[in-house]
Amino acid sequence: MTSTDQKPFLSVKDLKVHFSTEDGTVKAVDGLSFDLARGKTLGIVGESGSGKSVTNLTILGLHDPARTQIDGEIVLDGKDLLTATERELERLRGNTMSMIFQDALASLSPYHTIGRQIGETYRKHTGASKKEARARAIEMLRKVGIPQPDMRVDDYPHQFSGGMRQRAMIAMALVCDPELLIADEPTTALDVTVQAQIMDLLKELQQEFGTAIIFITHDLGVIADIADDVLVMYGGRCVERGTKKEVLGSPQHPYTLGLLSSMPSLEGPVDVPLSPIPGSPPSLLKPPTGCRFHPRCAFVDRVGGGRCAGESPVLELTGGRGSACHLPLDRRAEIFADLAAPRHN
Template sequence: MSTHTQVSTHTQAGAAFLSVRDLKVHFSTEDGVVRAVDGLSFELERGRTLGIVGESGSGKSVTNLAILGLHDRGRTALDGEVLLDGKELLTATERELERLRGNKMSMIFQDALASLSPYHTVGAQIGETYRKHTGASRREARARAVEMLRRVGIPQPDVRVDDYPHQFSGGMRQRAMIAMALVCDPELLIADEPTTALDVTVQAQIMDLLRDLQQEFGTAIIFITHDLGVISRIADDVLVMYGGRCVEKGGRAEVLRAPLHPYTLGLLGSMPSLDGPVDVPLSPIPGTPPSLLTPPQGCRFHPRCAFAEKVGGGLCGSNRPLLEPSEGHSERHAAACHLTPEQRREYFADYAAARVN
């Protein structure tokens, strides 16, 4: 797998391999324009994992389909900038994107059974991806498929390479999808809720596998999920999305231990703690996510926020908050919220105490 090593050396260590700046993804529908992503910015370095978390409809998957160029060009308006190793993706032609997909960037989808063809063997599907991007012979592609199945932990890969997807368990199908995504040594891997349909033991195995492969190849990973428990296991950095916007981002420990945004706090309150008391009641976030046809003015979370009235002056419902660091936190840890640091310390502490008591 020398290709990855050769490519990886020409970008300065620590520099952003992927840079997304003010990305907007809007869809035209019969009912109007859906603002699926509305001004999103983030960066990702090689060898690091960015966890993107949020409820369904928050814009997580749409963001990454736009990065890969898998959106419907006839109905989608894109704006902003997406740079992959200095290459602008939003203005790239379909032919350019086809060369990049699978080769420089790749994606693991949630439903492996739906993503794999039932009419072709697993090995043939992995090998075809390899042949398309490298020009390898069928024999070379088969050998590569066996090698990749071995790397992702499939037992007897030289035998299972000729099996069909329905002959694999759910966890093994997901491993096969990972093998297909990594067969050309992509430098950016996007994993769209790849563990959602798996039991917790297989989930842990898949996350351990991704970490091991990342350490081996230095891959940059975007991991999309709605589960902060998964994020706590795999991500280096966290980006929290709500209503098509980033409401908080920072290092994993910072975001999960000391959240700055009420939505992040609500997500944490709605999941059980692995190291806290077992009898603490969960606190689901009231209400439903906003319509992106007619999103709320100001902070899009304010209709569901327990603290909006405490800010006063109707500020949350009229002014969009800036994404900025908070006093007492690192420059990398930022949130888009009108609460002052003093209010946050007071109200968030009360909220946490109410959960315990």
């Protein structure tokens, strides 16, 4: 995902995250690898239950160790996060790495003012006084576009609109100038105008601080706007990787094609029906054998021999580009032609 002459700031290798339940073991993430450089944005896309959020909560060390089995390697700026102690992770969380959670109203405490919640993170990691923390909170609220920040700093979350709460969450995540920012669907449930403002804000802040960003979403339109590289997840695995232009402009995996085909095109005829992906995402308690997408794939008959159901495809990468599919790579464009997807370059 990064160029060969640029050392990745974050490196995830063969990550497996399994949860023990009364019904069995949930293989939420099953052998995921990717790199991310400073100042770059990796978009992770996929349906609900594909393992996107679990992956990033694992990076932050937020899973219950009593019921979670984690294998693999997560290295952040040379530090192995999976062998770090809880105290070491506490020093990193909110400081070196931070997260914007999906539901700002559920993530913010209703009992404390916005300013106190932003300032608390700053005080913990910098040792600043209450006065200094308040001034920093006002500065961050101003930076994220909150009007009259010196007054709104004393408001509670319920006094903010949805878009303003999301901005406050971003201010909290960025108050210590983290080097890694994980944004978990930060624009969900926001109107398109506020969504565009949030996207512009993240890009501006990334340019200012050189932050590495992981952007989790199911919306390929958002990915087309913000990401440098794209990782497509399905059933706890990566099924396709590449640059934004490669993945969205010339998909190599039937699942990626299906996601694109289910989106309306701004350039094509308005009366062309969408092509939704049939069926539902697999249960990660008992995932399908072979390729996990094969029960929903429109191209299984193009492979033959029961290979899709019996053999798990390998994600083969060339220069950071690749996909996990049994279809012949040199014929995929031809095979996909009948279900051509909208192109986002």
